[in-house]
Amino acid sequence: MSQSLERGLTVLTALAAGQQTLDQLAKRLGVHKSTAMRLLRTLEAGRFVRREDVHHYRLGSALFDLAHQALEDLDVRGVARQYLVALGEISGHTVHLATLEDNQVVYIDKVDSQHPVRMYSRIGRRAPVHCTAVGKVLVAYWPTQQRRRFAEQLNYPKLTTNTIDSAERFLAELDRVRAQGYAVDRGEHENFIHCVGAPIRNHRGEVVAALSLSVPKVLLDFDGLLGLADDVRRAADGVSAELGWQPENPRAKEV
Structure with a gap:
């Protein structure tokens, strides 16, 4: 030098x-x-x-x-990769990274489960917002009016008996996500899979992606899944810190 x-x-x-x-x-x-x-x-x-x-x-x-x-030029997928891998090693289960595009969730990265019983998913696959943990996380921290407008224009296809089927139920679920700092999918998208997801924020505190852990119910019950929620949140917060998010900022910013 x-x-x-x-x-x-x-x-x-x-x-x-x-x-x-x-x-x-x-x-x-x-x-x-x-x-x-x-x-x-x-x-x-x-x-x-x-x-x-x-x-x-x-x-x-x-x-x-x-x-x-x-900070603007940081690639979420590139930054998040090491955290996805680490979470996969800790938990042994499938880890997804997702963003929102055209009112749908898009999976942009994945680490496969270490177990022989696995869920089918692939990078580039799309999924509904209202019945996935990552979908809920991606919209839960929007301003109140924006959340309501989004919820009211969604269709709510009933994919399982647990799928949220109305705007009011979806909005109530988003309030729970904001309160607890993570989202769950209790067999709402696929009967035999449940998931827990957490938000990834950029340097402005905006949620730009979501990270989730997806587990077949035969491998882990719902209480066991919730026991991994803190690991998921720590991984998501690690990615957020790399993107410039300051942990001392509030988790949710209401407008």
Whole structure:
């Protein structure tokens, strides 16, 4: 690494902790103040640093622009892959990653179960929103009016005896998802499968994907499935953190 680049990165790292004086930065770099001043002027010209007053410097707007662009360019599927694999190893069951497209769930990645009894699914497959754990998670955190409009325009095909079959029931279910931080599918999409899903958020706190664990009932009862909910949430939160979500932010943002 070149000396100038190394010094520039040292300055930016120091300013990330808060404003600094020229004297403080020169001492941190181990150089004369005139050398530090030349470096700061270069960084200031590129908006990487801004002068707060005569004596103090802060990080500049260019860094925030770059950080924002980097977060926007992150690929959810690429970031999530290691968390899907880890959750699959911990649980031994099928893990899905899904997004919302044209009012349907689309599975964009999958880790297969370690058990001989498996569910059929594939990357690219579509599924209804109202009867899948990932579908519920993907819309549960929308503003109230947006949730209601969406619920009222859905069709509610009755796929099993447990399938939600009305907008009011679906909205009530979404309220439960928001309250508990995860969603379940109790044999609503396929009779012999139940699932638990959790939201993945981007740096703005928006739910951009959902992660779920799908288990045949013959392998695990519903209480056993709920016992894995925290593992699912931790995996989803790990992906969210990689995408820039701050865990101290509220899980749900109401408008």
